Amino acid sequence: WEKEMAKLARLNLIGEMAAGIAHEIRNPMTTIRGFLQMSKKNQSLTVDYIDIMLEELNRANGIITEFLSLAKNKTTHLKRQNLNEIIASMEPLIQAEAMLSGKHLHVHYGTIDDLQLDDKEIRQLILNMAINGLEAMSPGGAFTISTYTEGKKVILKLEDQGSGIKEEYVEKLGTPFFTTKETGTGLGLAVCYSIAARHKAEIELKSGDKGTVFFIKF
Ligand code: ADP
Ligand code: MG
Numbered sequence: 290w291e292k293e294m295a296k297l298a299r300l301n302l303i304g305e306m307a308a309g310i311a312h313e314i315r316n317p318m319t320t321i322r323g324f325l326q327m328s329k330k331n332q333s334l335t336v337d338y339i340d341i342m343l344e345e346l347n348r349a350n351g352i353i354t355e356f357l358s359l360a361k362n363k364t365t366h367l368k369r370q371n372l373n374e375i376i377a378s379m380e381p382l383i384q385a386e387a388m389l390s391g392k393h394l395h396v397h398y399g400t401i402d403d404l405q406l407d408d409k410e411i412r413q414l415i416l417n418m419a420i421n422g423l424e425a426m427s428p429g430g431a432f433t434i435s436t437y438t439e440g441k442k443v444i445l446k447l448e449d450q451g452s453g454i455k456e457e458y459v460e461k462l463g464t465p466f467f468t469t470k471e472t473g474t475g476l477g478l479a480v481c482y483s484i485a486a487r488h489k490a491e492i493e494l495k496s497g498d499k500g501t502v503f504f505i506k507f
Contacts, residue, residue, distance in 0.1 A: 425451025
């Protein structure tokens with residue numbers, strides 16, 4: 290019975306994901322087809338329209354990439370290494386991203402043991418969380434990344450001063466395609482949750498009107 294239920298739940302999830310993907314890919318295709326039809330009539334396609342088409346293609350491509358990184362049976366390449374080094378290698382990128390929208394980045398490197406990590410995946414997780422944090426804040430806000438040891442666990446803390454997450458949305462976080470954003474994909478956190486699971490890490494969060502804190506516990 291439980292097996293059957295799990296199977297049903299999975300089928301349901303696959304259905305939801307397929308519907309989401311179809312929607313996300315069809316939108317850019319509709320836009321591009323419209324522009325191409327228009328240009329066939331007028332024999333002209335301005336650079337602006339070409340740029341929009343390229344952007345739409347990039348978006349669709351990004352969605353497919355994220356979706357594939359969610360796919361099961363993906364092999365994780367775990368290597369003994371320090372989380373602080375991975376964060377340090379990303380600091381310039383997140384710093385630049387923050388600066389572009391008038392926000393700040395702070396990083397606190399705690400004393401932590403090495404962990405078995407897939408550095409590519411951990412980079413992806415941190416980047417997805419940082420983008421969400423930055424997107425949630427108004428200019429002037431600060432995004433803070435910290436590492437520290439708590440008992441036998443290494444904690445990665447990602448804190449923003451953004452709008453917070455409504456209580457009723459919290460249980461939906463990590464569900465593919467759940468988004469509250471106009472042009473969101475709803476895949477960022479789903480990818481984070483699956484990466485955390487592959488590392489046997491837990492994700493906890495606290496959210497309120499002063500912002501949101503995610504704790505990844507390794
Ligand atoms: P997307 O960013 O494309 O919407 P995500 O999976 O990254 O998709 O996030 C899903 C949803 O979770 C967001 O639309 C937003 O409502 C909420 N969320 C995630 N992180 C934060 C955050 N740091 N602050 C506020 N809301 C967040
Ligand atoms: Mg996101």
